[in-house]
Amino acid sequence: MPANILVVEDEPALQELLALNITQAGHTPMRAISAEHAQELLRNALPDLILLDWMLPKMSGIDFARQLKSDSATKQIPIIMLTARGGEFDKVRCLEVGADDYVTKPFSPKELNARIKAVLRRIAPQMTDDPIEIQGLHLDPVTRRVKSNNKVVDLGPTEFRLLHYFMGNPERVHSRSQLLDKVWGHHVFVEDRTVDVHIRRLRNALSISGHQDLIQTVRGSGYRLSVITA
Amino acid sequence: MPANILVVEDEPALQELLALNITQAGHTPMRAISAEHAQELLRNALPDLILLDWMLPKMSGIDFARQLKSDSATKQIPIIMLTARGGEFDKVRCLEVGADDYVTKPFSPKELNARIKAVLRRIAPQMTDDPIEIQGLHLDPVTRRVKSNNKVVDLGPTEFRLLHYFMGNPERVHSRSQLLDKVWGHHVFVEDRTVDVHIRRLRNALSISGHQDLIQTVRGSGYRLSVITA
DNA sequence: CTATAATATTTCAAATTTATGACAATAGGG
DNA sequence: CCCTATTGTCATAAATTTGAAATATTATAG
Numbered sequence: 001m002p003a004n005i006l007v008v009e010d011e012p013a014l015q016e017l018l019a020l021n022i023t024q025a026g027h028t029p030m031r032a033i034s035a036e037h038a039q040e041l042l043r044n045a046l047p048d049l050i051l052l053d054w055m056l057p058k059m060s061g062i063d064f065a066r067q068l069k070s071d072s073a074t075k076q077i078p079i080i081m082l083t084a085r086g087g088e089f090d091k092v093r094c095l096e097v098g099a100d101d102y103v104t105k106p107f108s109p110k111e112l113n114a115r116i117k118a119v120l121r122r123i124a125p126q127m128t129d130d131p132i133e134i135q136g137l138h139l140d141p142v143t144r145r146v147k148s149n150n151k152v153v154d155l156g157p158t159e160f161r162l163l164h165y166f167m168g169n170p171e172r173v174h175s176r177s178q179l180l181d182k183v184w185g186h187h188v189f190v191e192d193r194t195v196d197v198h199i200r201r202l203r204n205a206l207s208i209s210g211h212q213d214l215i216q217t218v219r220g221s222g223y224r225l226s227v228i229t230a
Numbered sequence: 231m232p233a234n235i236l237v238v239e240d241e242p243a244l245q246e247l248l249a250l251n252i253t254q255a256g257h258t259p260m261r262a263i264s265a266e267h268a269q270e271l272l273r274n275a276l277p278d279l280i281l282l283d284w285m286l287p288k289m290s291g292i293d294f295a296r297q298l299k300s301d302s303a304t305k306q307i308p309i310i311m312l313t314a315r316g317g318e319f320d321k322v323r324c325l326e327v328g329a330d331d332y333v334t335k336p337f338s339p340k341e342l343n344a345r346i347k348a349v350l351r352r353i354a355p356q357m358t359d360d361p362i363e364i365q366g367l368h369l370d371p372v373t374r375r376v377k378s379n380n381k382v383v384d385l386g387p388t389e390f391r392l393l394h395y396f397m398g399n400p401e402r403v404h405s406r407s408q409l410l411d412k413v414w415g416h417h418v419f420v421e422d423r424t425v426d427v428h429i430r431r432l433r434n435a436l437s438i439s440g441h442q443d444l445i446q447t448v449r450g451s452g453y454r455l456s457v458i459t460a
Numbered sequence: 461c462t463a464t465a466a467t468a469t470t471t472c473a474a475a476t477t478t479a480t481g482a483c484a485a486t487a488g489g490g
Numbered sequence: 491c492c493c494t495a496t497t498g499t500c501a502t503a504a505a506t507t508t509g510a511a512a513t514a515t516t517a518t519a520g
Contacts, residue, residue, distance in 0.1 A: 171375075189341045190499095191500095193478090193500090194498050197499085198498095199478095200478095219478075219505095221374050226373070228375075386507055420508090421511095428508085428509095449466065449467075449516095
């Protein structure tokens with residue numbers, strides 16, 4: 001899950017460190033030395049995550065975060081704040097503004113990366129390579145295997161991605177269009193109804209372990225994976 | 231759903247085809263035969279989406295797109311590019327310029343409409359997805375579920391929208407006409423009395439958790455959701 | 461208390477949505 | 491190059507939802 005990460009940090013040394021860190025973690029850094037500079041960069045491309053220093057020249061990180069969260073174009077981009085002191089006050093304000101997490105300086109590269117990963121996972125759960133388990137159904141992206149007890153569920157590529165997406169976003173209803181976007185890809189051109197067929201195939205495969213009811217039809221809306229039987 | 235779409239295409243035959251297509255899909259086309267012509271039209275009214283040919287006389291589609299995206303008045307209007315060749319280079323440049331999607335010629339009407347629909351959906355500000363709770367009755371648009379304690383309230387599509395609307399505007403009386411407008415949609419032609427039937431169905435479903443009295447009749451006016459039992 | 465207007469219920473056929481099975485086109489793997 | 495798995499579409503069946511009409515109740519003015 002490589003991501004584009006915008007680093008907003010005015011101190012050159014720290015920025016360099018952060019960028020290095022991000023690169024080594026497999027992501028791509030974008031650098032800005034101020035809120036204004038960041039705004040400019042955001043006009044061209046939106047990152048997947050923003051690493052924002054609490055203290056910045058001119059517009060403070062807090063104010064910038066607030067602004068980001070109030071603009072519909074950027075509001076869904078997760079923000080991790082870099083704070084100097086660990087005072088309770090700061091933490092509260094960070095979260096108040098809508099930051100998704102914060103890291104107190106000084107911090108270890110390890111900690112930073114862990115938080116980045118955590119936040120990204122929260123945003124795009126199906127992108128990670130972590131194994132997922134729901135109701136005894138185990139899906140492992142690394143081995144590309146789905147198992148229940150000792151039964152192996154045999155899935156085609158598309159059904160696997162579909163199930164992976166469902167398991168990464170459980171309980172939530174997904175319209176056919178959304179599924180096409182997320183599972184098939186943005187620029188594919190496929191009939192909405194085709195989703196039905198793949199749902200059928202997925203349920204069929206899952207029936208071997210009795211998990212076919214996990215995938216529920218929500219009439220008029222789409223489909224959902226849910227452990228709630230009702 | 232119906233949108234005004236500006237078609238910028240210099241070849242008359244193709245433009246005619248596009249306009250026809252757009253009309254049949256329920257949208258309204260505006261036609262321009264060049265970037266200059268388009269600019270003129272834009273002075274009068276801004277469309278919801280722009281369909282732009284990559285190759286145009288004088289100012290190319292690419293340059294025009296760049297200009298549109300740099301002007302604050304038009305920058306948020308989504309653009310779909312019509313490209314001739316399918317070379318990777320073109321795709322990249324399309325997206326670089328800020329186009330929201332592209333279609334490579336030749337394309338099927340079906341594909342074009344699908345893309346228009348997808349782009350409009352991505353842009354359209356989606357209705358609030360916040361969960362609502364009233365008197366222990368929980369409605370969650372994201373999972374499209376209604377629960378009370380651990381009981382699941384099973385609702386059809388219309389009943390769900392109806393309850394959603396009621397819970398979003400509690401304690402207020404809504405006439406049957408208002409409900410038809412807000413829940414069914416502006417242009418539908420449905421008997422006022424039909425609302426009664428759906429109210430019945432909603433109450434019926436809610437009775438499973440004892441919430442049937444939330445929906446109250448206001449004789450002569452309409453219905454209201456209220457926590458006041460009186 | 462009665463007539464009458466307004467709302468509640470029930471029922472049903474039409475309309476809409478989904479499920480399913482079959483099939484042709486494609487992509488890969490031997 | 492042949493064979494098999496995978497995919498996307500269709501046609502058709504099945505299931506659910508919807509709107510309207512008919513009938514039953516209830517509230518209220520007089």
